[in-house]
Amino acid sequence: MKLETLLELIMEAVAENPATSLIRKKTFQLIEELRSEGNTELAEALERNVRIRTANPDMGTYKNYWNHLAQRLEPDEATGGGPDMHHKQYTFLVDECGLKSGEIFLDIGTGSLRGTRDIITYLEAGNFHGMDVSEALISFSQERVAASPEMSSRRPSFCVDDRFRFSSIFPDKTFDFAFAKSVFTHVYPDAIWDCLTQLRRVISPSGRFFATIFKDNSVQIYRGDVRKMYFNTVWLAETANLSGWTLEEIGNTRVGQYMCLFTPN
Template sequence: MSDTSAQAFSPYDDTELINKHVAGGNHRDVIGGLWDELGALQADFLKANGLRPQHTLIDIGAGSLRAGVKLVPYLDSGNYYAIDLQAALLEAGYVREIEPAGLAGRFPRGNFAANAVFDVSGFRCMFDFGIAQSVFTHMPIARLGACLSSVAPHFRPGGQLFVTVFLAPPGVADKAFTQWPGGVATSPDRDPFHTTLHDLQGIASQASGWQMSVIGNWAHPRNQQMVRFTRQG
């Protein structure tokens, strides 16, 4: 899982910039801040939707492990896995967050990897749950189809992948739209990206072996909406 090539859609794709922020000690802020709030929100949401300690979970776009520091203590040892485009973010999260919290024994280094193509095959694990929080808000929604295809063989039947997106009403989807709460200005063609329910349904219809349901509001402070993909047997 060493392929880190990627088309640049947002500042998060700029490895030199990310490395500079990480070297300056900003591994928390560079992924959008709200470290404790969003980490806890993801963990609480997943637990409320069935995540239990015995389940395996893949954190897609895990960044510097904002959710990981909340989930590693909850899940059984070795059951949390993470991928991200930026190796420096994962390493900073591990060295500056996981190790100081005494969690390295529950989250071995072999459980995280950097790549740009949603490749989880190297973990040799079947997943019960997954989350991609604030991933497809920073790239065109068409990339979600590639993600679903890539991870599908590694999810158990009934497994659930939760994905956040910015949504815009159909009548204004072709222009900038301000999300409330949060006041984030989203766009159909530049970061941060929004999409529509119609486009999501189109992706779901072509994603073999997945069934989509829209959860919507999950109390995200910047109005990212939650979508569930369930792996069919």
């Protein structure tokens, strides 16, 4: 792992929840210790990172950001994507990526089901599992399913989690197919590392993980904040390899954003 990548992951792990006063206090204590020991460059980089993430209490973390949106917008507005996104995602996942009805599917960042209603009814009963950071959006999704006999008959499951703890939430599941649209576009590098390492534990040897990003290879690792995040795909490929995946860049697709395919290596 490049030194810059390691330092970036350390900084993100320390500052993962800057809205928590204790973590923020300890972070600034660490910054001062680094500065007093002569590590001025690292101290300044860490301080800059933390101050950006604490500038707006509603925008500091991915979970805060989505709860912020869910409180202010209608569920489908919060998740975005347009009224026909469920048709576009069905076509992409089934017709173009080869998702089979008998495969066990994990929808990371399931939101309001704006994009996956057709996937639920396509899959065999019990094969759809949705995860999101927002309690409000998961609650809405459960109500949406309950109101639809066709979706209810497929018995989809939903859970709330903000650190991708797949193996503890799904201890007896092995997933054939995972999908994360508009997730990596709103998280910091540590969250991508968490997602890839945790998902690798529960994906089948022939499994596929499709995820969208905003690509910018002019930056060292990333730029932006939780509202819109851009990543260098060279860094992403390196991080994927370290966590047990091979990255293939698919590019722009009908579902929007820049698509990446991760397969176990």
